[in-house]
Amino acid sequence: MVLAERHALVTGGGSGIGRAVALRLAALGAAVSVVDRDAASATATAEAITAAGGRAASTTADVADGTAVAAAVAAARAAHGPLLVLVNSAGIAGFAPLVDLDEATWDRMIGVHLRGTYLCARAVLPDMLAAGYGRIVNLSSVAGVRGGPQLCHYAAAKAGIIGFTKALAQEVGPRGITANAVAPGPIDTPMLRGSGIPDAVLEQSVRNMPVGRLGTADDVAAAVAWLVSPDAGFVTGQVLSPNGGGYM
Numbered sequence: 001m002v003l004a005e006r007h008a009l010v011t012g013g014g015s016g017i018g019r020a021v022a023l024r025l026a027a028l029g030a031a032v033s034v035v036d037r038d039a040a041s042a043t044a045t046a047e048a049i050t051a052a053g054g055r056a057a058s059t060t061a062d063v064a065d066g067t068a069v070a071a072a073v074a075a076a077r078a079a080h081g082p083l084l085v086l087v088n089s090a091g092i093a094g095f096a097p098l099v100d101l102d103e104a105t106w107d108r109m110i111g112v113h114l115r116g117t118y119l120c121a122r123a124v125l126p127d128m129l130a131a132g133y134g135r136i137v138n139l140s141s142v143a144g145v146r147g148g149p150q151l152c153h154y155a156a157a158k159a160g161i162i163g164f165t166k167a168l169a170q171e172v173g174p175r176g177i178t179a180n181a182v183a184p185g186p187i188d189t190p191m192l193r194g195s196g197i198p199d200a201v202l203e204q205s206v207r208n209m210p211v212g213r214l215g216t217a218d219d220v221a222a223a224v225a226w227l228v229s230p231d232a233g234f235v236t237g238q239v240l241s242p243n244g245g246g247y248m
Contacts, residue, residue: 001029006135007080009073010032011063012090013118014041016189020217021087022046024225026054028084033076035060036074037090047214055080061159073123073162082127085228088117088138088161093195097152103153106153113157117164121179125172133212134177135228138165139198139220140239142185143248162239169237178236180227188214210245 012018014036026032026049033055034049035040042058049056057079069158076083092112096105117138128134133239143146143151144158162181169179186192186205192214223242226232241247 002231004029006030006041006084006228007033007037007119008077008087008228009034009076009083009124010087010089011061011116011138012088013045013058014038014098015045015218016089016191017184017187017217018023018087018089019045020221021089021155021224022056022219022247023052024221025051025087025228026056028050028225028229029054031080032057033072033079033083035061035063035072035076037062039237043216048142058247062112063088063120065179066119069119069123073120077127079178081179082131083124084133085130086120086129086137087137087224087228088120090116091139091191093191093197095198096153096197097150098152109153110157113154114160114164117161121164121168125177128172128177129175132176134172134175135232136165136177137227138169138179138180138181138226140165140183140244142217142241144183145239145241146247148194165239166237173236178232180236181239182220182223182227182237183239183241183243184215184220185209185241185246186214188203188215188221189219205246209243209245210229215242217242229233 013034046056048060
């Protein structure tokens with residue numbers, strides 16, 4: 001129970017990677033506040049945690065909305081106290097050629113990923129600074145380091161998260177807080193399946209992976225769990241990429 005004294009906020013915790021992370025951190029003893037835009041899915045994750053004997057609460061927020069984020073963080077504090085772990089996992093997906101990419105779609109992609117990461121980190125940092133301890137993990141993607149066709153908006157958002165993480169790590173490291181990014185390869189989640197990714201692209205991705213399969217949400221949750229653990233106290237400003245060897 002290495003996280004028994006910790007309270008973690010997990011965004012996008014209603015499904016996919018976020019849900020797997022929330023369940024994993026709870027199994028390690030953390031109290032988990034699950035944030036998701038979908039109230040029913042957030043509640044379902046929290047109920048799964050409590051049914052297994054863990055501690056959890058859920059709240060609803062669009063992470064691109066600063067007022068909603070502030071309210072969600074306040075609700076989390078009221079439920080389980082100061083937040084010392086943050087996992088920014090909320091995300092959306094989509095493919096579009098740049099010539100067809102309208103401004104609203106671009107703004108939404110940047111808003112959920114990059115603005116959402118900034119808003120959530122800013123909201124929880126006072127707790128971490130007061131405690132002289134914190135763990136922040138931001139979900140990026142291999143698209144953020146190598147790009148991808150029809151992914152200009154997604155790759156830009158995910159690359160921005162990496163830059164944000166590295167700058168934040170330098171800023172808060174002297175205060176006992178680490179900040180790292182996790183950049184998964186293709187992970188078999190509802191978001192991937194609903195992203196519109198062409199079957200041929202997905203099949204080629206699997207062929208390019210030495211491990212010969214898509215990743216699972218649990219594969220990513222394991223990486224996140226290590227980064228927020230006491231064992232990773234000397235690791236900050238890094239990008240850990242569970243991608244099956246598809247990108248090296």
